[in-house]
Amino acid sequence: xxxxxxxxxxxxxxxxxxxxxxxxxxxxxxxxxxxxxxxxxxxxxxxxxxxxxxxxxxxxxxxxxxxxxxxxxxxxxxxxxxxxxxxxxxxxxxxxxxxxxxxxxxxxxxxxxxxxxxxxxxxxxxxxxxxxxxxxxxxxxxxxxxxxxxxxxxxxxxxxxxxxxxxxxxxxxxxxxxxxxxxxxxxxxxxxxxxxxxxxxxxxxxxxxxxxxxxxxxxxxxxxxxxxxxxxxxxxxxxxxxxxxxxxxxxxxxxxxxxxxxxxxxxxxxxxxxxxxxxxxxxxxxxxxxxxxxxxxxxxxxxxxxxxxxxxxxxxxxxxxxxxxxxxxxxxxxxxxxxxxxxxxxxxxxxxxxxxxxxxxxxxxxxxxxxxxxxxxxxxxxxxxxxxxxxxxxxxxxxxxxxxxxxxxxxxxxxxxxxxxxxxxxxxxxxxxxxxxxxxxxxxxxxxxxxxxxxxxxxxxxxxxxxxxxxxxxxxxxxxxxxxxxxxxxxxxxxxxxxxxxxxxxxxxxxxxxxxxxxxxxxxxxxxxxxxxxxxxxxxxxxxxxxxxxxxxxxxxxxxxxxxxxxxxxxxxxxxxxxxxxxxxxxxxxxxxxxxxxxxxxxxxxxxxxxxxxxxxxxxxxxxxxxxxxxxxxxxxxxxxxxxxxx
Numbered sequence: 066x067x068x069x070x071x072x073x074x075x076x077x078x079x080x081x082x083x084x085x086x087x088x089x090x091x092x093x094x095x096x097x098x099x100x101x102x103x104x105x106x107x108x109x110x111x112x113x114x115x116x117x118x119x120x121x122x123x124x125x126x127x128x129x130x131x132x133x134x135x136x137x138x139x140x141x142x143x144x145x146x147x148x149x150x151x152x153x154x155x156x157x158x159x160x161x162x163x164x165x166x167x168x169x170x171x172x173x174x175x176x177x178x179x180x181x182x183x184x185x186x187x188x189x190x191x192x193x194x195x196x197x198x199x200x201x202x203x204x205x206x207x208x209x210x211x212x213x214x215x216x217x218x219x220x221x222x223x224x225x226x227x228x229x230x231x232x233x234x235x236x237x238x239x240x241x242x243x244x245x246x247x248x249x250x251x252x253x254x255x256x257x258x259x260x261x262x263x264x265x266x267x268x269x270x271x272x273x274x275x276x277x278x279x280x281x282x283x284x285x286x287x288x289x290x291x292x293x294x295x296x297x298x299x300x301x302x303x304x305x306x307x308x309x310x311x312x313x314x315x316x317x318x319x320x321x322x323x324x325x326x327x328x329x330x331x332x333x334x335x336x337x338x339x340x341x342x343x344x345x346x347x348x349x350x351x352x353x354x355x356x357x358x359x360x361x362x363x364x365x366x367x368x369x370x371x372x373x374x375x376x377x378x379x380x381x382x383x384x385x386x387x388x389x390x391x392x393x394x395x396x397x398x399x400x401x402x403x404x405x406x407x408x409x410x411x412x413x414x415x416x417x418x419x420x421x422x423x424x425x426x427x428x429x430x431x432x433x434x435x436x437x438x439x440x441x442x443x444x445x446x447x448x449x450x451x452x453x454x455x456x457x458x459x460x461x462x463x464x465x466x467x468x469x470x471x472x473x474x475x476x477x478x479x480x481x482x483x484x485x486x487x488x489x490x491x492x493x494x495x496x497x498x499x500x501x502x503x504x505x506x507x508x509x510x511x512x513x514x515x516x517x518x519x520x521x522x523x524x525x526x527x528x529x530x531x532x533x534x535x536x537x538x539x540x541x542x543x544x545x546x547x548x549x550x551x552x553x554x555x556x557x558x559x560x561x562x563x564x565x566x567x568x569x570x571x572x573x574x575x576x577x578x579x580x581x582x583x584x585x586x587x588x589x590x591x592x593x594x595x596x597x598x599x600x601x602x603x604x605x606x607x608x609x610x611x612x613x614x615x616x617x618x619x620x621x622x623x624x625x626x627x628x629x630x631x632x633x634x635x636x637x638x639x640x641x642x643x644x645x646x647x648x649x650x651x652x653x654x655x656x657x658x659x660x661x662x663x664x665x666x667x668x669x670x671x672x673x674x675x676x677x678x679x680x681x682x683x684x685x686x687x688x689x690x691x692x693x694x695x696x697x698x699x700x701x702x703x704x705x706x707x708x709x710x711x712x
Contacts, residue, residue: 078098079095083103095111106118107119110126110133112134113133160204168205171198171205172217173217173221176221177703177707180221181703181704183700186213186218218703221707222699222702222703230299232263232269232271233261233298235263236666238666240261240666241273241294242674243255243291243309244310244677245282250692253282255290256274257275258272258677259273260673261666266644266645270459272701272705272706274294274297276694276698284313284317284321285318288322291322304663305324306327307324307327309328309329309671310329310332311502316328326508330471330669331671332671333499333502334452334453335394335396336498337499338399338449339395340495344494346487346490347442347487350435350438351402353435355401357387357416358405362386367415370420374414374415375408378411386404388405396450396454406443409436441488442487446491448474456672459672464511465665466519468515468516469516471499471512478492478496479496513528514539517537517540518540519665520631520634521638523632537628541621541625543660544627545620546620548624548659627654627657643661643665
């Protein structure tokens with residue numbers, strides 16, 4: 066609408082609009098009074114007295130203010146509107162319903178954070194954490210600590226456990242390892258881990274449970290606990306193999322539970338090395354190195370001077386620390402001596418520095434003869450240390466390594482010309498202890514079969530010719546037995562529809578066909594005729610006479626043929642992954658590949674279960690010593706098994 070010209074503006078008093086008109090714009094417009102009544106045909110701007118025709122809408126008035134009086138427009142926009150209608154920003158900060166998909170997803174992610182990062186349940190009460198969530202999603206109301214403890218985490222545990230069980234049910238065999246440990250709260254726990262090979266030939270490992278053990282750790286009780294694990298996780302048909310340390314109670318548990326048993330090779334090496342380290346001459350050397358290392362750890366002045374000498378004498382830009390050994394880990398003693406030899410020049414310069422008043426009765430520098438002995442001991446123990454390291458690998462098969470490495474260590478620990486008496490004693494101590502291990506026929510069968518099914522060691526060079534022939538025969542026989550079992554399973558599956566259609570006799574089946582024919586119309590008699598013909602001629606009748614029937618090979622013949630071809634196949638380098646090799650050649654060796662899956666899934670050590678102790682140490686701390694065993698089990702399980710996307 067056209068606005069009145071400025072020179073025609075009337076200077077009469079502008080009356081306010083009726084109070085019933087609630088639009089904010091009427092604060093800036095009114096009407097002239099004519100004959101005692103408001104002239105509502107034109108509205109008048111209270112600022113510039115411009116007259117604008119009033120047609121029932123306030124759009125023209127708003128446009129006038131926006132154009133000519135913009136300073137009033139912002140004031141009008143910020144004035145309060147009808148309080149019964151919430152503003153947009155107020156709607157955005159309203160609380161999410163706890164059962165909404167977004168709220169449930171955030172709650173689940175918080176539970177994942179607690180489990181994967183081993184956070185205490187009380188983190189949901191921390192001010193910083195709550196502030197972060199409030200900033201990220203103001204509408205989300207964080208549930209209480211009790212909700213996560215009693216509901217959210219248990220539900221996540223149940224969901225993850227179902228996935229683990231579904232994955233394990235596809236495995237041909239499952240091996241389990243176990244290890245007992247004690248928490249800072251003096252509670253005893255038993256951890257069980259499971260290992261198997263997936264359909265794509267990858268080793269899969271799970272922590273099954275970490276349960277409190279209140280009874281005595283006798284062999285019978287351990288056997289009952291292990292059998293309960295097998296039953297709870299539905300592993301009764303998985304030919305479970307048990308891998309444990311060399312303690313008498315676990316050996317007894319394996320016998321009572323009738324588990325095929327493999328002793329942890331890392332523990333075996335630890336026992337042998339500990340026996341060598343306890344020799345008086347070696348123990349004396351270790352004591353001197355340990356005292357020097359401890360001195361540099363407790364003296365700040367000596368530590369600072371030692372670091373300076375490393376820069377000056379050894380030209381190291383980043384100074385190193387001496388290592389102090391741990392009684393339960395023999396390789397820490399090896400590492401301590403190795404680091405000492407690496408830094409011994411700086412150690413010597415520091416201890417002789419006049420800036421330090423070293424008490425000779427407390428710190429005794431090593432003589433040249435002592436240093437030579439330490440060097441020889443480190444060199445002698447290095448094969449054992451290397452074997453411990455690579456046997457602790459979890460992503461590749463290790464059980465097949467035990468037999469060849471065991472034989473190689475026995476050979477390397479044999480006396481050689483020129484050995485010093487101390488080194489001869491070290492070698493004899495290790496060799497004597499190793500010779501006591503892996504002597505049972507059942508255990509040797511597992512180890513030798515595993516090595517034979519590892520293409521890197523299929524030649525079994527560590528065995529005699531007679532032993533190699535026996536192993537080859539046993540592998541062939543077991544592969545044939547497994548194939549016969551598979552064939553029976555396939556036959557039963559093929560025949561299952563005929564047998565399971567009715568639980569009655571053949572006459573009852575024919576009678577059922579008659580009943581069906583009455584209800585399905587003209588096509589039913591053909592079904593009856595087909596059924597009678599099948600009954601008359603038998604399922605083995607061959608209609609195709611164009612080619613003679615080919616008799617399938619027996620399981621033994623197939624296994625022997627595969628074994629012969631496998632032994633004649635090219636050698637595989639030690640650097641190649643045996644599982645990758647079997648994945649590529651499973652079509653060529655279908656029988657042996659199935660058998661390989663049953664053996665190469667067995668871990669050579671129980672290190673995976675022992676590593677859970679370190680994880681549990683982060684769960685059960687001094688500040689969380691009252692954590693219930695059920696919650697410990699859930700947190701450790703989820704930490705190891707819960708899968709989250711990589712970021």
